[in-house]
């Protein structure tokens with residue numbers, strides 16, 4: 001009887017914690033992307049002088065990253081990223097082989113949280129640009145940016161399962 005009650009309390013506490021964690025992750029006001037050049041999914045026949053991603057509010061200037069990786073696996077941005085107001089940009093210029101290019105960005109929101117993501121565009125005509133280094137050698141990991149949530153979720157699920165087991169294993173009909 002007390003064992004079952006303790007188990008129920010554990011389940012309730014863990015559910016409350018999980019709700020707070022998930023709610024906090026979803027409801028916060030990170031800066032959001034409102035546009036880019038090239039636009040996501042755009043088909044272009046030549047690379048623009050600069051690649052840029054624009055957010056809904058001014059960004060913090062620290063820890064920005066912006067890379068363009070081509071279908072050849074090489075880095076095509078020609079400068080470090082520059083943050084100006086709501087926009088992060090980098091020099092691009094003439095591109096190389098036709099195909100899909102991936103723009104990966106990582107910036108620091110006005111609220112201090114990192115925001116990262118990817119945009120792709122397609123180059124329809126081969127260019128004569130010179131690529132940079134191979135992308136997978138550089139420091140641009142394809143991570144999701146924010147604090148990973150899944151370890152907390154897995155831990156919480158394990159604890160909930162344990163609490164349920166604890167609650168349900170109490171012999172019935174012996175109150």
Ligand SMILES: [Cu+2]
Nearest residue numbers: 028029030113
């Ligand atoms: Cu935030």
